[in-house]
Amino acid sequence: MLTALRPFAVHKGKTIFCAHCGNVATQEALFAVDEDITLIERYNDICSRKVN
Numbered sequence: 510m511l512t513a514l515r516p517f518a519v520h521k522g523k524t525i526f527c528a529h530c531g532n533v534a535t536q537e538a539l540f541a542v543d544e545d546i547t548l549i550e551r552y553n554d555i556c557s558r559k560v561n
């Protein structure tokens with residue numbers, strides 16, 4: 510389940526792309542997969558609204 514959604518800034522000069530549509534990612538979503546496993550996916554603004 511989605512546990513957090515936070516603004517994502519490009520770091521170390523490396524551009525990350527949205528996992529859904531391939532545009533430049535601006536948000537990162539944290540999903541709790543298991544008790545101690547967190548999955549992080551990056552999305553752009555539009556797609557990040559759809560994962561809530």
Ligand SMILES: [Zn+2]
Nearest residue numbers: 527529530556
């Ligand atoms: Zn997208």
